Amino acid sequence: MNKKITAQSKDFSQWYLDLIYESQLVDHAPTKGCMIMRPLGYALWEGIQKELDAQIKALDVQNCYFPLLIPEEFLQKESDHIEGFSPELAVVTRAGGKELEEKYVIRPTSETMVYHMFAKWIKSWRDLPLKVNQWANVVRWEMRTRPFLRTTEFLWQEGHTAHQSKEEALEMVYNALAMYKNLCHDLLAIPVITGQKSDAEKFPGAEKTFTFEGIMPDGKALQMGTSHLLKESFPASFDVSFQNKDNKPETPWCTSWGTTTRLIGALVMTHSDDKGLILPPRMAPTQVVIIPVGPESKRAEVLVYAKTLKKELFNKSIRVSIDNRPLSPGAKFYDAELKGTPFRIEIGPQEIENNQLVVKSRIQDEKQKIVRNDTVSFLQAELNLFQKELFDRATKKRDNLIKEVSSWENFKEELESGYALTSGWCLSPDCEQELKKIKAFTRCLLETKKNVICFFCKESSKQDVLIAKSY
Ligand SMILES: [Zn+2]
DSSP states (O other), X not given: OOTTSOXXXXXXXXXXXXXHHHTTSEEEOSSTXXXXXXXXXXXXXXXHHHHHHHHHHHTTOEEOOOOSEEEHHHHHTSHHHHHHHGGGOOEEEEETTEEEEEEEEEOSOSHHHHHHHHHHHOOBGGGOSEEEEEEEEEEOOOSSOBTTTBOSEEEEEEEEEEESSHHHHHHHHHHHHHHHHHIIIIISOOOOEEEEOOTTTSOTTOSEEEEEEEEOTXXXXXXXXXXXXXXTTHHHHTTOOEEOTTSOEEOOEEEEEEEETHHHHHHHHHHOBTTBOOOOTTTOSOSEEEEEOSOGGGHHHHHHHHHHHHHHHHHTTOOEEEOOSSSOHXXXXXXXXXXXXXXXXXXXXXXXXXXXXXXXXXXXXXXEEEEGGGHHHHHHHHHHXXXXXXXXXXXXXXXXXXXXXXXXXXXXXXXXXXXXXXXXXXXXXXXXXXXXXTTOEEEEEOSOOOOSBOTTTOSBOSEEEEEEOBO
């Protein structure tokens, strides 16, 4: 228990807020709807960036940068798009000391700018595929904000590609989705469900949108990122075309895909507890913290010993630090738990004399004694086990939050009790519309066809669907 953090069981939403401020991931920004990412929060984003950037490049996608300010007329070229985004747009109308004749939208996403450039860069089938990615910030004017989950300005990456055929573009859409799923499973230890969005829930202007969704401990679904197939909207509206192999003009099939700082919100909600954050070792900026204990008079000797150990661990690529701040060991233990450091090692004169160190895992109650010379191999093995344990725990928890429910009569109650639901759906938008009345949404279509009837109209079901309240 941490007295400054509301118990998760008492108020999940307040627990989340207490936790992210108390652990110093973020601070309140003087700018409405925005957040300040403090070093620990930003280090988590850097961890995601580093891993994801390498995976993006492995798909032969190159990084670029497009302007933050987009001419307003660009957004008007794609009517679905402007309709989908319009209330969320922030527009620059004044600059250089005068009203602007041409207004600029602060990018909510860069499709319009990217397709303007694709029209210039793509001439023939030889120019395809064209695959770029941008790491940037975007602005969407939000009424109700919550750090990492929904903020007016957030950080993300957006990939944009153009292809000769639909098959090739779809392959890119699936590759991006698989890349995100692996990132969530392997790095963040968060199990996700992937699938196609319904027409009502897809990206404005997309032919198809695929999503990866996490189910948070309160039963709400969190859309963690998306991958879209595009054609008639953006590429066609922006006159992107190429001479095909028969010398005929053709519109390319395109894709866009992105994920955001939302992943950090998902990470926090999925693993953490009432004592503070729990970070998967692969994400933790500090995997092991060494805390000197024992009398102050012996501190110098303990520090020399600790530094040797630190160097040994560092040389084996373990991210390690020594907490030598002028605080009591108790305060440091508390802080290490709050910040989610996977392991702490206690070293004092007694440990040095016995050649045994005390190790405490963030997810186990018992401390362990380890022979000094076994420390490196012990930690290497334990860090891997910790990572796996978090994924297994999260998967079990997630599976318990999803209920198969066939009758509409039980929907509201199950959703209110904190469950996400799977059911059959006839795919009619009218049935989907009914969900809004109970503040739920279709999250994605599932591969399965286990259910025979539609959750609402009781006609025959065409596909299973994941339904939940959402962030
Ligand atoms: Zn139906």
